[in-house]
Amino acid sequence: MDNSRTKDTIHDTLKRRRLDANRDSWQAALQRTTAADVEAALASRPGSYSLDKLAALVSPAAEAYLEPMARAAHQLTIQRFGRTIRLYAPVYLSSYCVNRCRYCGFNTDNDFTRARLSIDEALAEAEILASEGFRDILLVSSEDKRFIGADYLEELATALRKRFSFIGVEIYQMDVADYRRLFEAGVEGVTLYQETYDRDAYAHYHLGGPKADYDQRLAGPDDMGAAGMREIGLGVLLGLADWRIETLALGEHARHLIQRYWRSHVSFSFPRLRAACGVSAETFPHLLTDKNLVQMMLALRLCFSDAGLVISTREPADLRDRLIELGVTRMSAGSRTNPGGYSESDKNTEQFTVHDQRSPAEVGAMLREHGFDLVWKDWDCAFLNT
Numbered sequence: 091m092d093n094s095r096t097k098d099t100i101h102d103t104l105k106r107r108r109l110d111a112n113r114d115s116w117q118a119a120l121q122r123t124t125a126a127d128v129e130a131a132l133a134s135r136p137g138s139y140s141l142d143k144l145a146a147l148v149s150p151a152a153e154a155y156l157e158p159m160a161r162a163a164h165q166l167t168i169q170r171f172g173r174t175i176r177l178y179a180p181v182y183l184s185s186y187c188v189n190r191c192r193y194c195g196f197n198t199d200n201d202f203t204r205a206r207l208s209i210d211e212a213l214a215e216a217e218i219l220a221s222e223g224f225r226d227i228l229l230v231s232s233e234d235k236r237f238i239g240a241d242y243l244e245e246l247a248t249a250l251r252k253r254f255s256f257i258g259v260e261i262y263q264m265d266v267a268d269y270r271r272l273f274e275a276g277v278e279g280v281t282l283y284q285e286t287y288d289r290d291a292y293a294h295y296h297l298g299g300p301k302a303d304y305d306q307r308l309a310g311p312d313d314m315g316a317a318g319m320r321e322i323g324l325g326v327l328l329g330l331a332d333w334r335i336e337t338l339a340l341g342e343h344a345r346h347l348i349q350r351y352w353r354s355h356v357s358f359s360f361p362r363l364r365a366a367c368g369v370s371a372e373t374f375p376h377l378l379t380d381k382n383l384v385q386m387m388l389a390l391r392l393c394f395s396d397a398g399l400v401i402s403t404r405e406p407a408d409l410r411d412r413l414i415e416l417g418v419t420r421m422s423a424g425s426r427t428n429p430g431g432y433s434e435s436d437k438n439t440e441q442f443t444v445h446d447q448r449s450p451a452e453v454g455a456m457l458r459e460h461g462f463d464l465v466w467k468d469w470d471c472a473f474l475n476t
């Protein structure tokens with residue numbers, strides 16, 4: 091890796107690489123990539139990163155190499171992680187939000203009946219998941235700081251850590267001090283989507299609220315690293331901007347974090363834009379095909395051997411079944427994306443439409459059929475309870 095500029099902020103890096111704006115030169119470079127460039131990338135050490143290598147692997151020319159990429163990614167993942175998949179489930183805490191993200195059903199302009207969970211209600215949801223066998227839980231909340239504040243999250247995590255071996259959060263951006271408080275309370279992973287690294291697209295899709303500040307958002311993962319978080323989750327909302335260039339920005343962001351925060355692991359998530367309350371997915375210009383999604387995942391695996399690759403129930407069952415052989419390390423199952431969704435399934439509006447509707451037991455059975463072990467201590471109990 092190039093260590094000559096480790097003092098650069100991620101803002102500096104993206105600007106220097108022309109990944110946050112003026113991206114036309116990347117479009118041209120990706121189109122110019124040849125089969126020989128792709129073959130050179132494939133011949134390099136598996137799991138090593140350079141921006142040129144990642145660019146070759148996400149280029150249109152690499153579409154003809156998906157099979158060898160898949161074989162190499164599979165082999166690398168088995169070497170690093172074994173045949174294991176971590177299963178997790180989200181608990182949605184609130185659908186109140188102060189932000190105006192155009193792509194999200196929870197945005198403050200949408201008129202629907204919102205809900206938020208008290209700590210006791212959140213614990214009851216978590217208990218349902220624990221009884222199904224989950225020991226890995228993801229707490230999800232919109233930007234509802236007045237109710238779902240650091241005190242609330244600290245208290246909830248402290249209670250949950252007796253039952254769960256891994257607690258992650260996917261919430262609004264915090265500062266280093268609050269991330270540290272959560273870490274001390276038992277939260278080990280934070281995912282914060284940049285949504286898009288393209289400044290113009292970011293401004294277009296974020297009409298108001300604290301999240302509309304691109305630069306502040308971009309600084310969030312550094313704050314997680316400074317707080318000592320074990321897992322830093324990165325991702326973009328796939329559909330807002332050209333996925334090939336977004337993948338390059340993700341690669342640079344991951345390299346930036348890996349160089350600085352040795353205690354933290356980086357993971358990538360791949361949320362594709364989905365229909366939601368007041369949001370029609372067809373109106374977005376950069377939607378990905380399944381083939382694009384596969385190429386993106388393979389390219390990142392071949393450049394980051396130790397990164398977690400996370401796939402959610404946004405994706406349909408048949409695709410998820412195929413993706414597990416290509417480098418996925420963690421997947422959700424049986425998810426409800428509305429607050430209170432496990433106890434009263436149709437009560438509230440979902441953040442997005444879930445496509446894989448299978449139960450956790452069904453997903454577990456599928457993984458076993460494929461020869462994967464679940465990193466889930468009480469999985470046998472889950473089978474016995476269903």
Ligand code: SF4
Nearest residue numbers: 187189191194197232
């Ligand atoms: S994406 Fe998050 S911050 Fe934006 S409106 Fe939805 S819940 Fe709020």
